[in-house]
Amino acid sequence: MDIFLQQLANGLTIGSMFALVALGYTMVYGVMKLINFAHGDMVAASAFVGLTIYTQVMGQATSLLAVIVIFLLTALTMACVGVILERLAYRPLRNAPRLSAVVSALGASLVIQNGIMLVWGPRMRIFPELVPQVYWDFNGVVISMIQVIILVLSLVLMLALYLFVEKTRVGAAVRAASIDQDAARLMGINVNSIIALIFIIGSSLGAVGGLFIGLYYRGITFNMGWQYGLYAFIAAILGGIGNIPGAMIGGMLLGLFNAFIAGYVSSTWADAFTFILLILILIVRPTGILGERVAEKV
Amino acid sequence: MSNDVLFEIKDLEVSYGSIAAIKGISLEVRKGEIVTILGANGAGKTTTMRTISQLLKAKNGSIKFKGIELTHLPAHKIVKLGISHSPEGRRVFSILTVEENLMLGAFTRSKVNKETLNWVYELFPRLQERRKQLAGTLSGGEQQMLAIGRSLMSDPEMLLLDEPSLGIAPILVKAIFEQIKAIAGKGVTVLLVEQNAKAALKLADRGYVLDVGKIALEGTSAELLASEKVQEAYLGKKH
Structure with a gap:
């Protein structure tokens, strides 16, 4: 039972990080039908940007206010990078064949990954201890303050995103643009602005995810975007790619799955089982858990 | 009916790559009119409508609404001008x-x-009954009512209706055409594209017949209904 509860806590923590990152994949896919392969590397870059803001801008301050400012500045920086990425790598290919955009996404991924290496070096860097190392022991189940912060903040952000998309006028425009771009234009929706908005939201959430990865795992490397990006991508597929609540649920489930495999089987096998899970989803239910809510009537 | 020209297309040309779809058409719509564009499949009716809304870009020619040139505007700016x-x-x-x-x-x-x-909701009570339902679960006719209703929500001065009768049960077609008449009765100018020439001409004041990207005929609805060419090609009568 201890292992179960411990892995439940761990699974929810990594699941919320997967979910935050998965939202970036799924929102871009929803509107542009494009897998933004550079998203994982953007997440990796966020951890390094956060590190630099901590050392260069904030003078290594770790007060609550300083940490909030680090999060906000990192999210803002990455939102700008996201908008620039879309302008340079994707917008010129909007009407090009699908494959061209995919190749461009892979290219952007390599550019960002190598960019991180050039700026911050190829060796592992240690992310600062922004949150005090406080642990609570509940009869052998250990939960850290970092875990609680990651879980709570992720849930708050996801709830905010959900309410924005489901309950506001602009949120409805985002959904409309992801169903039918031309019809959305006929409603007076500026689809280019919606796409920019999606990159802003996706990149900011990814930035928070990247900072969480730094806080939780401590060691950050220039090429870690592939690993976390892939996990988040699988989470997005698990939930139904293009579906926003799907990415949240998919991320959480994948985190739990991963933690339980690590707890009951072996952590060395967690990756292998995750990919087996991906293959099974693609065979049994390619649209994911929440994919394709309605069969379209013609 | 006044003589004010609300909307005007001049020498419009549209191409898909190297294939010319619209080869220089001109037409005008006056305030308060119902004007129909008739023609067979592939005549260029939908292309014309999509070019008016700037979903397609003109190769040549001008499209003016209340004197404003539309061809330089992005698609999302059109509805705000009063064209839905x-x-x-x-x-x-x-x-x-x-x-x-x-x-x-x-x-x-x-x-x-x-x-x-x-x-x-008054025009299409069915929409009010089903307002919480997903649009994809509606029947074809109900979806058409929704599409028309949705386009009215911006309070347009001119409504572009592209094939409202396409793939819809005949009984609903009649109902939809009656509501189009009611919409026009409220002062909304209507440009209607139809394959169902008879129904369209019954409703419209004037019409244009489009044939492979060119205007083959134009006139009042009565003139077009009486024209041998129209009767033969679109109303299935042999002389």
Whole structure:
């Protein structure tokens, strides 16, 4: 039972990080039908940007206010990078064949990954201890303050995103643009602005995810975007790619799955089982858990 | 009916790559009129409508609405000027509710006009009954009502209706055409594209017949109904 509860806590923590990152994949896919392969590397870059803001801008301050400012500045920086990425790598290919955009996404991924290496070096860097190392022991189940912060903040952000998309006028425009771009234009929706908005939201959430990865795992490397990006991508597929609540649920489930495999089987096998899970989803239910809510009537 | 020209197309040419779809057409619509564009499949009717809404870009020629040139504008700016387009194939947002679809129709307005919403529900009571239902679960005819209702939500001066009868049960076609008449009765100018020439000409004041990208005939509805060419080609009568 201890292992179960411990892995439940761990699974929810990594699941919320997967979910935050998965939202970036799924929102871009929803509107542009494009897998933004550079998203994982953007997440990796966020951890390094956060590190630099901590050392260069904030003078290594770790007060609550300083940490909030680090999060906000990192999210803002990455939102700008996201908008620039879309302008340079994707917008010129909007009407090009699908494959061209995919190749461009892979290219952007390599550019960002190598960019991180050039700026911050190829060796592992240690992310600062922004949150005090406080642990609570509940009869052998250990939960850290970092875990609680990651879980709570992720849930708050996801709830905010959900309410924005489901309950506001602009949120409805985002959904409309992801169903039918031309019809959305006929409603007076500026689809280019919606796409920019999606990159802003996706990149900011990814930035928070990247900072969480730094806080939780401590060691950050220039090429870690592939690993976390892939996990988040699988989470997005698990939930139904293009579906926003799907990415949240998919991320959480994948985190739990991963933690339980690590707890009951072996952590060395967690990756292998995750990919087996991906293959099974693609065979049994390619649209994911929440994919394709309605069969379209013609 | 006044003689004010509300909308005017001059020498419009549109191509898909190297294939010319519209080869220099001119037409005008006066305020308060119902004007129909008839023609066979592939004549260029939908291409014309999509070019008016700037979903397609003209190769040459001009499209003016109240004296404003549209061809340089992006598509999302058109509806704000007062032109609303109910597209071919309805294109309702299938996984949004009927109500959400209608709200999106009013996207350019700072607030939804309650009067307009009530009017749309009055025109198509079925939409009010099903307002919480996903648009994709409606029948074809109901989706068409939703597409027209949605395009009314911006309080347009001119309505572009592209094939409202396409793939719809005959009994609903009649109902929809009656509502188009009611819409025009409220002072909305209508440009109607139809394959169902008889129904369209019964409703319209004037019409243009499009044939492989060119205007083959134009005139009042009575003239077109009487024309041998129209009767032969579109009304299935042999002389």
